[in-house]
Amino acid sequence: MPISPPRKVGFVSLGCPKATVDSELILTQLRAEGYIVAPTYKDADLVVVNTCGFIDAAVEESLDAIGEALAENGRVIVTGCLGAKGDIVRETHPKVLAVTGPHATAAVMDAVHVHLPQPHDPHLDLIPPQGIRLTPRHYAYLKISEGCNHRCTFCIIPSMRGDLVSRPIGDVMKEAENLVKAGVRELLVISQDTSAYGVDVKYRTGFWNGRPIKTRMTELTQALAGLGVWVRLHYVYPYPHVDEVIPLMAEGRLLPYLDVPFQHASPRILKLMKRPANSEGTLQRIRDWRAICPDLTIRSTFIAGFPGETEAEFEALLEFLEEAQLDRVGCFAYSPVEGAKANALPDPVPKEVREERQARFMAVQEKISAARLKKKVGQTITVLVDTVGPEGAIARSAADAPEIDGRVIIAKGGKLKVGEFARVKVTRSDAHDLWATPSGPRAVS
Numbered sequence: 001m002p003i004s005p006p007r008k009v010g011f012v013s014l015g016c017p018k019a020t021v022d023s024e025l026i027l028t029q030l031r032a033e034g035y036i037v038a039p040t041y042k043d044a045d046l047v048v049v050n051t052c053g054f055i056d057a058a059v060e061e062s063l064d065a066i067g068e069a070l071a072e073n074g075r076v077i078v079t080g081c082l083g084a085k086g087d088i089v090r091e092t093h094p095k096v097l098a099v100t101g102p103h104a105t106a107a108v109m110d111a112v113h114v115h116l117p118q119p120h121d122p123h124l125d126l127i128p129p130q131g132i133r134l135t136p137r138h139y140a141y142l143k144i145s146e147g148c149n150h151r152c153t154f155c156i157i158p159s160m161r162g163d164l165v166s167r168p169i170g171d172v173m174k175e176a177e178n179l180v181k182a183g184v185r186e187l188l189v190i191s192q193d194t195s196a197y198g199v200d201v202k203y204r205t206g207f208w209n210g211r212p213i214k215t216r217m218t219e220l221t222q223a224l225a226g227l228g229v230w231v232r233l234h235y236v237y238p239y240p241h242v243d244e245v246i247p248l249m250a251e252g253r254l255l256p257y258l259d260v261p262f263q264h265a266s267p268r269i270l271k272l273m274k275r276p277a278n279s280e281g282t283l284q285r286i287r288d289w290r291a292i293c294p295d296l297t298i299r300s301t302f303i304a305g306f307p308g309e310t311e312a313e314f315e316a317l318l319e320f321l322e323e324a325q326l327d328r329v330g331c332f333a334y335s336p337v338e339g340a341k342a343n344a345l346p347d348p349v350p351k352e353v354r355e356e357r358q359a360r361f362m363a364v365q366e367k368i369s370a371a372r373l374k375k376k377v378g379q380t381i382t383v384l385v386d387t388v389g390p391e392g393a394i395a396r397s398a399a400d401a402p403e404i405d406g407r408v409i410i411a412k413g414g415k416l417k418v419g420e421f422a423r424v425k426v427t428r429s430d431a432h433d434l435w436a437t438p439s440g441p442r443a444v445s
């Protein structure tokens, strides 16, 4: 089968250092997808012009550059700040193929794919550099390790997946970088135990872009925080070093969101569960975290009706819930998983009692959640847009992980774009979701 020659894209980059970074991201993505950057208009199949619209002289220079590219080549995609200034580009140059605003690598690549599709090469294109993802383009899960060193008695993961194996930090960061270059705006850090990252390799120093960096949660999150996207931490156990990431959250560098699966509050039940980092000072830890980062959203999961759980212990759990005022909580009635050690514990709780306790737990939490969300009514918050339809848009705030937490439903949000950050004013709430109206765009940088 004849192999088609690679497609060639010309590139004109104008404007400030931020625009240069945008150009670099687009050029990197073009190269990653096999496009060649053409040195002249004549050699190019299509030209991308990254514009500046800051002052009148820059607007004029950008419009002239678009005119020149159209005259010399004829097929032009415009991106950058001028693209965000109303219809000026299309009014002056109606023949341009597409116009996007700044920081829009994904939108530029979409336009390139439409107007200059790259022929598929089965020998080279097995997998894109950002990997194959099942999530929408604008958020992605970043798995940092596999397996687990703990032996919680209700869990069979270690027996299936083995002990903790941390991925090299350089590989994790490279993957995160590629995801961001491919248009991801939110990275969700996952593993069985995120706070244990690097324990298996004794926190050895790895390298990312030639820079030494320790294989450890704090150092990883510091590096991820520099990528300029939302970074959300899941499955964090309350080890002492978790305190190190709270200031990063308070500074706005990491999402102020911690997913900590507490599972129970009774020290005796936690011991029976063999939970990691099980300490009696949990409430004080939560208070300390919130003192440093008042906007912190805490998500957790619990098990009701664990073998041996007495009514008094369950009520202590409800008291903990009232005290802790967690934001997002799931509760499961204990279910005996085949092969789990907890099944052999004495005094199993009958199924109907387990289910009744779960329902009581959720009723308490629903009230807490509704009251906490009500406090947000009237506030203006930043959201990431997930879907847009004729009725409006559905988005998520810093407090909402995809699939498991609430949503922000934006009436009159039809003009928002999927994957963009927006500022919205919260108008209403219930026990899970918020309703809001747009109050202006916001780019993270």
Ligand code: SF4
Residues within 6 Å of the ligand: 148, 149, 150, 151, 152, 155, 156, 157, 158, 192, 193, 276
């Ligand atoms: S529940 Fe316990 S044993 Fe299972 S994966 Fe989580 S920490 Fe490891």
